Amino acid sequence: SLERTLAMIKPDGVSGNYSDLIKRIIVEASFNIVKEMLTLLDEQTASAFYLEHSSRTFFPHLVTYMTSGPVLVMVLEKRNAVSDWRGLIGPTDAQKAKISHPHSIRALCGKDLQRNCVHGSDSTSSAEREIKFFFKDVVSGDVASQH
Numbered sequence: 001s002l003e004r005t006l007a008m009i010k011p012d013g014v015s016g017n018y019s020d021l022i023k024r025i026i027v028e029a030s031f032n033i034v035k036e037m038l039t040l041l042d043e044q045t046a047s048a049f050y051l052e053h054s055s056r057t058f059f060p061h062l063v064t065y066m067t068s069g070p071v072l073v074m075v076l077e078k079r080n081a082v083s084d085w086r087g088l089i090g091p092t093d094a095q096k097a098k099i100s101h102p103h104s105i106r107a108l109c110g111k112d113l114q115r116n117c118v119h120g121s122d123s124t125s126s127a128e129r130e131i132k133f134f135f136k137d138v139v140s141g142d143v144a145s146q147h
């Protein structure tokens with residue numbers, strides 16, 4: 001069904017000038033970019049977004065990384081948007097992505113397990129939460145069932 005997901009180009013992606021290339025890949029893959037926002041996350045916002053990882057040892061590094069420069073946050077829409085976007089970005093570890101999924105976005109612009117260039121919601125419920133987190137006025141989840 002028609003879905004929406006949250007995509008983000010992380011600080012390394014934006015500063016590495018990958019935004020236009022990634023947006024071309026997104027449009028080429030038949031996603032509609034419903035909303036986009038270039039923003040600099042502060043510590044509180046980055047911590048709240050990644051709340052589920054707050055007990056992990058890498059959490060402080062993750063917050064430092066995610067606040068190191070602007071990010072491009074997007075709401076993407078298409079049929080099966082959540083899993084299709086996850087498929088397009090590839091595995092979390094960009095080093096592994098370069099070997100197992102060489103055409104994925106993380107293989108293209110990511111560096112390693114942390115600096116992996118892009119984010120994608122991992123489920124429809126995460127997508128709903130994450131879209132609301134950044135865009136309080138946007139309809140999230142299964143679009144068709146809400147009209």
Ligand code: CMP
Nearest residue numbers: 053058062092113114115116118119120
């Ligand atoms: P993402 O899956 O988008 O959201 C959580 C992020 O935490 C992940 O991308 C990486 O940027 C980072 N991350 C996940 N696991 C690790 C790890 N083991 N070490 C460092 N960073 C990590």
